[in-house]
Amino acid sequence: MANEHGNLSINSQNIFPIIKKWMYSDHDIFYRELISNGCDAITKLKKLDLIGEYEAPDDIEYKIQVKVSPEKKTIQIIDNGIGMTKEEVNEYINQIAFSGAEAFLEKYKDKTNEDQIIGHFGLGFYSAFMVADKVTIDTLSFKDGASAVHWECDGGTEYDMQDTTKEEPGTAITLYLNEDSYEFANEYKAREVIEKYCSFMPIPIFLENEDAGEQTEEIPEEEVTEKDKVLDTFIKDAVTEEVEKEDGTKETVEKVPAMLLATTASEDEHRESRNASRIAANNATGRQEAPHSFKTPRFTA
DSSP states (O other): OOOEEEEEEGGGGGGGHHHHHHHHHHHHHHHHHHHHHHHHHHHHHHHHHHSOOOOOTTOOOEEEEEEEEEETTTTEEEEEEEOOOHHHIIIISSSOOOOTHHHHHHTTTTTTSSSTTTHTTOOGGGGGGGGGEEEEEEEESSTTOOOEEEEEESSSEEEEEOOOOOOOOOOEEEEEEOGGGGGGGSSSHHHHHHHHHTTTOOOOOEEEEEEEEOEEEEEEGGOOOTEEEEEEEEEOOOOEEEEEEEOOOOEEEEEEEEEEEEEEEEEEHHHHHHHHHHHHHHHHHHHHOOOOOOOOOOOOO
């Protein structure tokens, strides 16, 4: 595909000012919109697999990845769902062909703090521009022979689109935050917002701080795999408790036995996969999970 430079639909000319005004009421809502889009993309791909129109790899682990970088002031939201072709990017992103567009713009053009503006219009993806000066998309459709597409826009009515090298189906959206929105690249702020808005999402969500450096975790030695880099092994002492016997004397009893642990550093993808498998196992056995699908890898300083 040759590099393409174009203009967004004429109906978009007033969209970005409206979005940036609306941000003063609920400017953190973009996390919900973009993560929800990613969950929808995965749900669609799972349905295609179910009806035989797509054959998923045996080892696929559907998930949403949220990567924040306080240093670069960026947020990435990545799904391994259905992806988009160039034609679909044109239809769903460039044309902004939403129903009722003109009526929406007329109704809200002079309002700055109306509740649920984004919800009324279904902008979804364009909520990213509430907090970002520039947004890029890298996407690859699940369809055979599809080419990966890179799209970017700086919040005006022009965009650039070209081929890219993405190899796995799905979509990665990168937000280059504006000066007023750097807080959303903070790991703890991101966790707070995602737990607030995404507790009902049907797909596991993983948060990663790209600036955190190597993360380690302590796991039972028998759980170590070839993908783990073992930094150290040690015996964790047994947990004991002193109890009083019926005759008044005291004895020390073992509550938790001593355990051989390994301190490991594993690739992010492997560490996330391990946690995802635990979520699936818990759901299968009916054990109670936390009331949200948001998970972060265990790590120690």
